[in-house]
Amino acid sequence: MYGWKKVYRNILVVGILLAFNTGLSQASPITIEAQGSFTVGGSYKQHEGTWVQENFISEAGQRAYGDFAYVEYQKPINAKKLPLIFQHGGAQSKRTWESGPDGREGFNTMFLRAGYSVYLVDQPRSGEANLSTEAVTPDTPWASNPMYGDKTLYVLSRIGHYDENGNPVPNAQFPDGETNYQAFQQSWTIGSGPLDNDLNADVLTKLFQQQKDGAVLVSHSMGGTIGWRAAIRTDKVKAIIAYEPGGTPFLFPQTEMPRINEARFKALSASAVGVPMDDFLKLTKIPIILYYGDYIKMGSENVGEDKWGTEYAMAQQFVETINRHGGDAMLVHLPDIGIK
């Protein structure tokens, strides 16, 4: 197990170095052994009746296919043994890991340069995997269309704040200006069906099971709970790097449920679900690292800061519970190491 510590610290170092040196790294070409895309998982529903040419557009006798993931991959020459599999967050797509809103190189290309095979996932019912066997429901807020939510998404993502006139306060990390603001707003993806964390984890698990030696999972936000669930389903998840996990339940042993901190806007509170101890213990067998950024403050009047304050407090309990059972989890609050 401890060999893995080295692996993920190397990944962290590579990530940080690349993030601060993209100007340099972008200058050199990349050599790719193979690239392509495919789907994983999926099912269908059968409609009753008999299909006939004379009424070819009727649902009778036809199937509705859906619930698969779309995966785009690139493999560099002399690839490292373990690929990186990237799982995006809620209402998003694999674009999370691609070029930044101002054209900066994305994580996919950075890690390809660093020698990793890279798999980018559009989870079921999102992006280019946008077929569902279940109709979208009213409790999927990002499925409203048109989706009036630019400010909601901005503050829940803690990109920054708005001033008294409703304009975004300039922020040092997110690129300024209307063009970049619009690029951020264009990065969301309407889901075509209800969010189903177990479906998403089942399909992600299938992708891991296709990897001979397993792979390292990189997750974002709502992808956190999908990742914990996948690591319980298969031992092919060899490590987890989770960026700001939250938005859906953390997993805890049923017998050791955490303290819930309520957000001022109660529905935004971090949550937890209990799993059998044997399942939870699988999370102690792999290295796990969680990163959180700035604008996190429980009790803040800014809903994004407050919500993520509760997620961070939950993450602390999650890490502590894993390590108490002999695991190897680490929580990094970027402002604490000088990154704001």
Add this chain to the structure above:
Amino acid sequence: MYGWKKVYRNILVVGILLAFNTGLSQASPITIEAQGSFTVGGSYKQHEGTWVQENFISEAGQRAYGDFAYVEYQKPINAKKLPLIFQHGGAQSKRTWESGPDGREGFNTMFLRAGYSVYLVDQPRSGEANLSTEAVTPDTPWASNPMYGDKTLYVLSRIGHYDENGNPVPNAQFPDGETNYQAFQQSWTIGSGPLDNDLNADVLTKLFQQQKDGAVLVSHSMGGTIGWRAAIRTDKVKAIIAYEPGGTPFLFPQTEMPRINEARFKALSASAVGVPMDDFLKLTKIPIILYYGDYIKMGSENVGEDKWGTEYAMAQQFVETINRHGGDAMLVHLPDIGIK
């Protein structure tokens, strides 16, 4: 103008050679100078009212962003002067140009190997550009969810036929088996808003205008009409390679409208719209080539064969009209040159 003939014939030859030699070409690595993704175009709608933290999820004072294209690009080292821009067809996404359902290398990678910069587009309201400023309407049949339509999509696409028991008849060109059948069904994308050919053409035009020397358009199916419209909007479209254009109107001079052949299932008939002669003449300034495959037969009881019979007849009139006005259009029926 005639220099272009050479360009597109070269592209044709490269495409056909690569299609028959993928085993060989897949063996060699590809060197990439740059890759990434970005969005083009887009707009927003403003909702009345004032946004406040206390009611942060309300639509009041918020904007709905949408109607942009998502573009993924790769540039090889020593790229040829003109990039290829790929526009997909109806209810599809950029996946059209990626790996085949059985894992064969996609057009994007083939042409990258051949030295072309490649831009893959998800048109507005599709795939990873799945945000719309207009709500989806009932007249967008592929937006139903779940979408019972596996047989409709199969026969309209002329992948093949069904036997008396409702099973697909084996076909030499499409890979056999349940896995590949499912991969085909998983390749569709539900639109999140009404189909708007002019919106799609406006956004595609913006992408062409970003190309210093222009680019060559490769379109599929319903992308045909988007491509003709883009070529009228900008002189940056330097040539068009259209695979099976149809499904939406062909363009003709208002004063020279074509004969409409009605399909047995009337709503499937090929259609045409008139444009001012000055606009139409722009289509005579660039080389245009149209390809059609097999299973095309006007009057057939198979709706796919019949529908595409009317499209092919329309395409013949389109090509003839362009050439009559001094243009350089060519129609290739693959069975006529021995490809079935």
